[in-house]
Amino acid sequence: MLLVFVILLLFILLLIRMPVGFAIGLAGLAGLLLHGGMPAVLGFLETTPHSAVATYTLSPIPLFILMAQLVLQSGVATELFDAARVWVGRIPAGLGVATTTSGAAFSAVSGSSTAAAATLAATSIPEMEKRGYEPRLASGLVAVVGTLASMVPPSIILVFYAILAEESVSQVLIAGFLPGILVTIAIIITTLLVVRRKPDTAPRGESHPMRAKIRTIPAIGPVALLFVLVIGTIYFGLATPTEAAALGALGALLIGLARRRLTVAGIRAALLNTLKSSAMILLIILAAYLFGYFLTLTEVTSRLVESISSLAAPPTVIFLLIVVIYLVLGAFMDQIAILALTVPVVLPVVEELGYDPIWFGVMIVLIAEIGLVTPPLGLNVFIVARATGRRAEEVFRGVVPYVGALLVLVLVFLAFPQLVLWLPEMMVS
Template sequence: MLALLIISLLIGLIILRTPVSFAIFGSAIVGLIFLEGPELAVATMETSPFAAVRSNSLSAVPLFVLMAQLMLMSGLLDSLFDAARSVIGRIPGGTAIASVGAGTAFAAVSGSSTAAAATLAQTSSTRMIREGYHKKTATGLVAVVGTLAAMIPPSIILVFYAITAEAPVGDVLIAGFFPGLLVALSLIVVMYLGFLRDRQSAPKGESYSWKQKATYIAQSSPLLLIFIAVIGSIFFGIATPTEAAALGVLAAVILVIARGKWNTKQIGQAILDTVKTTGMIFAIVMSAHVLGHFLTETRVTPTLVSAIGGSSLNPFVIMLLIAAVYVVLGFFMDQIAIIALTVPVTLPIVESLGYDPVWFGIFIVLLAETGMVTPPMGLNVFVVSKAVRINPIVVFRGSFPYVLAMLVIALAFLIWPELVLWVPAMGKQ
């Protein structure tokens, strides 16, 4: 009963817009005081926060965040979009496909959903609207494509999950690659299904000469080098995730200088934004560790595992119920908060049902991604809406079919977990 009251307090604080780390930490301390008195609360505060952030794996977080900031400075997304559009832009709906391709490629080196959505909106959404695409297609598609940065490595969200779940960071990162591509492909399929209903909504773009194509592709080629430096070194066991993140930062710095984008003021702002984001993530990690201590003392997780193990429900049905909870949480909370709050409770249940923790990370991140483009939070929707000056309702409506596609892909992962696990398994051979 105490655990239920504390979780209710936590949810209430989050609804009241209390910073997530404060809400988690405050609720946990109140719970510990009521459980065994202030002595336990003080002892926990003396040990748990430090224990939570002393993991070497956490050092990859600020490096990946800084790499994302530098990639945004480099202006590479514009080159990616131009390259994709030069290759397929002349076919009906080609500019929209180019947007998905550029967004997917940029996700592989940015790790930030909102940053990817904002940058992509300023390039591809504006271009699509000018070419005659429906505004809801031009904006809803871009908002959803931006969420791929949470799935395709190097993803800050996946690193956070791996640390929270005590799963191999490298395996979790690599596991997100193929699922991210499947999601991107599903977006293109859904988009073309919409075009079949209204062929006039798929304008034909312009043709490019082979020389222009070669130029645009050459300008975007550094992406491949950076991706190989980061993910290739992890996949082949050459570097740890932290070392790979450092390689990524070095490559991003070289790219910024090579493209003539180096600016001392912007570099300072990038470092400041990195410190702010890292501080927020670390605060949530420390707070979640304290909450985890409270849940351990109340034995909530073992009780739930035993209850579910003794129930007659099919494991597949239980996983559907867990998935529904994550979708609902995504309506109101950001991905990091969802992972910090739920994984300590849900992961033991999922493992008791026979599912892999690496698979579970990809599964819940995909479900939580839907919250980035669904009301009432829908952060990516508001970012795109502001960038192109369009009513958020239009963007929400445009993103709805693609959200359904993401949920279908999540169901496929639940039915066939090997869709997620085959890439990391191949890396171990």
């Protein structure tokens, strides 16, 4: 009964738009107070808040956010889009494919789905609509492409999962690389199929001479360099995630200064945005520890594991039920809140079923991507709708084919887990 009350309180706080960290923390605090009284609350507050956030493992998060903010302030996204348009513009729906490829490249140095969606909405949607793309297709495509930042390393969400699950940050980050490529390909194929079915939704491709393509190479270089600095050094064991994140932030700063795109005001804005985002994430981590401590005292996790173990259903069926639960949660809550609330409870169940925790992290991030574009919350949809002045309902209709493609990928990764685990297993230790 106490657990039901606490969960109900949590959802009420979230529904009234209380910040996620405060909502989780207050619900956990209420549960802890009712279960163990003030001594339990004071015992937690005396030690855990400091130890929960004052850890070296968390240091990649603010550094990756800083790298992303510096890239945003340097205006790299616009140049990436122009380069992709020149290289792949000749194929059918070439501008849509260019949006997807440039979005994937930008995701590799941004780490934030909402930032990627907002940037792409400002750079690519006006260009697509000017060239004759149906607004519903253009806005739906951008909303989905923005979700790639959740999967393509260095993903802040994957780092957050690794910390919650107490797994290797390096391996979890690398695990998202191949799935990120497959998600990108799935989005491109879906776009081509939509345009083939309804040719009037997008114009024919536009070819560009090789001279124009060569001129775009300097725009691609900075992103490639940052990707190698971060992911390359992690994969080959040359740097820890924290060291790689520091290299990425330094590289983004030097690139912005060298290209004379980064002003003092831009650096100040990047630092302030980094501070705000980092404080929000650290608050959620602290709140998750508090809520997890309450669940530990009430033995919810152990009882749930025992209940799942006693079921006669095959592990695949049980996991699909977990997927459905995550899809429902994704329609109402943001990714960080979902991970903070569910990973401490669900991960032991998944391991009991025999699934790898690194694979599970990639899976729930993929499912959370779907939640970013499904009603009623659909955060990326509302970001794109606000940026373009279009109704959210129109954008939601535009993402329907892509949601189907992402659901197919969930089944593919469930059937072939090595698609996720192959690269982490090949890493240099």
